Amino acid sequence: MRKPIPLLVAALALLLLVPVAFPHLKFVITLAVAKGFAALGVALLLRGGLISLGHAMYFAIGAYATAFLGSKAGVSDLVLLLVASTAVAALAGLVFGAFLVRYRAIFFAMLNLAVSMVIFALTSKLYGITGGTDGLRVAVPTVLGWAPGKAAFDGFLFYLCILLMVVLGWLVHRYLQSPLGHALSAIHTNEVRLEYLGVSAWQTLLTSYTISAALAGLGGALAAMSIGHVLPEFAFWTESGHLVLTAVLGGIGGVAGAFIGSVFLEILHTVAVGVAAEAWNLIIGLALICVIFFLPRGIYGLIEARRGSTKETGL
Amino acid sequence: MPKPKFRLAMTAAAAAALMTGAGWAQDKPARLDLGVFTFLSGPSAAYGLPGKQGAELMIERINAQGGIGGVPVSATYVDEAQGAEGVIAEYRRLAEGGRAQAMIAALSSGNCLALSPLADQLKMPTIGWNCDTHQLFLKDQPDYFYRPNGNTIAEFMAYTLYFLQQHPEVKRVAIINPDYAFGHDAAEIVKATLKAVRPEVEIVAELYPKLGASTYQTEISRLSAARPDVVFSNLWGGDLENFVRQAGPRGLFRQSAVVLALGETVMQRVDLPEGTIVGVLGDGWWMSPDARTIGEAEPFAAAYREKYGSDPVFPTIKMANSLIVLKAAYEKAISDNDGAWPDREQVVAALEGLSVQTLTGTTTFRDDNDGVVDQVIGTVGRAEGVDRPVMTGMVRYDGEALLAPVGQDPIAWIGTLTPDFLADLPRPGSYN
């Protein structure tokens, strides 16, 4: 099984040059990577055969945690904020997941949607706490005592996102190669057999669900800092749909797929704005259907080195 | 209430700009690019589109008169319906990509709250053309964000005072506002004002349907059941239209006096029953006596009618006034800069304390970047020789009097008012 490592390294190098070559893409890429974390979370679950139509809620939980800790609890350090927000999202994932991963197929998708819509409705209705549909503002955090201006912080955040992408991407990759990671995809192909091997599908899924929630939460926290504002629509079901779309477009075959999909979509969006702002959804809708028809392994499948036996992702 | 002094200053500045025009051709950009943020789709577009059209027309007219300091103006329009995340991304794209030198942003209070820190971070002169929430300048004092069209404190105090003047016997008030800062702010101000000047009034229902709701039938039942003397609402855009159309057949307008803070925007589109109290959130009523005195609103409206087939509404005027303010700021900055094209800091410096005569009155920036404007309110009625309802029984409250002093918590300030405050105000019908 050969991986297209050189290609990925080249892509990464290109990405690192963005702030120099295209300064105004810096924000776009930062956001893309942040969303890429959430898409990676969704892709993890897709490997286990589960489609979550509610994962934007963990993105939102991470984002709101950052906004809350910053504005109400007076936490201003970036590291603390990221760790705490990710932990909050992971905890939420653990709690909701304990109940949700008992279900499969459409019911899993549906129940995730149900929970996410409760979160969405609460964030948009509890005006006194969450700022309602206005959302909450996120101040520029300090970084271990360093208090950068917004511009300096944006630059820092960009490279931090890339760093986190590489480090966490590698960790997730290792997780997928570990027995527990293989057990996850085994749930998709044959859960009964897995149980008969003595492995708890529930625990396996709950682990991956919690990891996916943590990834989405981290993405949300990064996005909150980058945008400087959090909003209920982060948790709306169409956002969850977009996360699934990003994961599938990128290809769930490898960890890189989620980020490739996300960066690809955001850059395409930037390019298309003005040209096709009216028909943006139409374009990505068509793109999605084309990918489902012609590229079952997503964009990542295109750049991935050919393997001996081609297999369906069996989505 | 035009203030001749400022008018003179303006004319002088314009003349100075013209005279020195030839000298700074080198530094002048070929074009002054603006980012204009408004709702272009969804229910809110009913309010946002007239704003966009106001910008188009105003820019056309500015360019026809030689642009700003000889530089033609062009605008990129951004749809706020895509949500604050997209709005912020667009703002940054325009600012960091060098595709805008100044912004007219935004319509929604939520978006303004999100954009105002960004204006400072990106050092981008921004005119908040419509975002009225008083929270905007409460939390922080941005240097680059200016709001020329007034804030919720003056606006909703004015409505409350007006309906108390019109309906002195009112005992029960119900509120139905959209569920975001603008709606909640307004309710808070109305309640605070009532408590200060008419404490015996009871709030019998407080509803906050979500922005963009398509049906209000249950809310209407709830309002009917509460039997209020006055129903107050600052719903707007398509929401307001829907509400009026749905509440009409169900007798709400017969049962209670209805105050529609943004009623003027829908007067052309739906039949507002006579007696409905409507306003324009500020002084942007193009047919007001002051507008007639100034004399520019009428030709503007004629051109608007020519171009878009309907009369302008107050969002149109707010937008046009915002462009006038921006133009004045540039011209002042140019003259302060000895005729050379100003950089952004100079434009912002020019905005400081600026006082500008607009199409409909005067706006003067306070120390907190808030523009003080008067408040015009009226009641839907009939006028001779006009075949459709118009605003009657109008009043024009002095804007300064309805604002807390800079730095004071406005809600607490309202709490210090007494019933005498109401007695000292001009009466409905005094402004004709």
Added chain:
Amino acid sequence: MFQTIVPLFVDALANAALIFFVAFGLTLVFSVLRILNVAHGSFYSIGAYVSASIGLWIVSAGLNPWLTFPALLVSAALVAALFGPLIERTLVQWTYGRGEAVQILMTFGLFLILEDLQRLVFGVSSYYEDTPVALLGSIEIGGIIYLNYQLLLIALAVVALVAMRVFIGHTRMGRLLAVVVADREISEALGIDTRRMFTIAFTLGIFLAALGGALATPTAGVAPGLGADTMVLAFAVAAIGGLGQVEGAALAAVIVAAARVLAIYLFPALDAVAPYLVMLIVLLVRPYGLFGKPAIRRI
């Protein structure tokens, strides 16, 4: 007591009638095709747009205003005829047997496309056409004025439910559909043309969604975003009732509507949360909905 309970009741039923049709369509499609159509809400808004457009045209052309009533039905039929067979035969059919993820994604893609198509065709401003409401007038119940049209809607929802029962129980096609729902393999073995059944059921589902939208127009504005909002509501109702359970959807519509109405009367801050809170509570207790049952895999 009477004074407060009756309006609550009328409001709840009027609300329920509005969401029943679209949830009914969603659950019907699921019961026959085993597909959760994420684009279902879009057909609701398309139905609303078409009926509002036709209604506005009738009024502006000076035709008999009573024609706006049949126009509601006609526009739903138009939408169903236009989209039903086309989409089922191309996109949806391709996903059969490919797992839920593909089906959800495919219909999500369709949802995105339809949302923009509506913008391109109908523009971005709100539509409002309330001639039927004006024609029918109003009635006072419990001291509150209601629209006769709202009562008509409640009656129509009941009629639709009964009609569906009669269709399933007493017509050949209805019985065939019931067999397909009960066991796909057996129905294929019996020589039933399941592909045709799928097309019919999908089209019927779209018709119900579009009809829901069309019937809602006289009392509600139509604007972009309506489809996405309706989708989740229909979804909540279908899930509470048990996916694929028509009676369940009817009961769930009433429950959701009652929860929303109660929230507006008693805790206005919770009105938007109410449907989803009810859904979560019901699904916590009965994960497969009020009338739903889990499927057991044979090994």
Added chain:
Amino acid sequence: MTSNSASAQPLLRAEDLAISFGAIKAADGVDFALQRNEFVAIIGPNGAGKTTFLNLVTGYLKPHRGNVWLDGRPITRMAPRRISRQGIARAFQIPQLFTDHSLIDNLMLAIAAREGIWQGLTPLNRRAYRDEAMEVLELLGLAADAETMTGTLPEGLRKLADITLAFALNPKLLVLDEPTSGVSSIERFRIMETLMNAMRRRGLSALFVEHDMEVVQKYADRVVVWNAGHVMAEGTPAEVMSNPEVLESVVGVV
């Protein structure tokens, strides 16, 4: 594999086991015992409740009444994964494989499962697992197909592959559901030979459902005849085959 202290009691014991699906009693007070190193076949007509019995023993179904013990320890109403960890491994009538994984990956996953799936970020694909997996594959004659995706294996090999997964768990008792169904009659004996050799070398006990009477006669130590949810007869293959009642109800059907 044999434990001296517990040798007095049967490896697997079921008592008064009962379950019904609606009106059908799929198990109706069944008593059953299997001794260490015994190879017991269950036969019976379709719908007699044979697979249901396997499902009850392995925990896929919960009995409405009765108890099951493995090595003297109660395993009643345990989930399949816990029963698996107690030492019962199962192969299925329809092969249950991870079809997106290669055969050796399937095996390594089974081994990892046996060793405890929580192993941090250590990769599944490691020398120790690979060697052990190859050993099992060689034992059952599948070494040549180690890298094949199990989804693309031919039917006969898939049955064996399914059994190797059970083997990899190092169980005390192997439960096989029609190990030779869907396989040609020539291949049938080849599979059974391989299987029997492997089981002897590992010292395994087995409980298997089988339709083919020739296979039963050739390999089973003891036969239990199942009919309508209860045990109708049991004994050596020869004894059972001479029972006219059995011949009529079971063999006649086959």
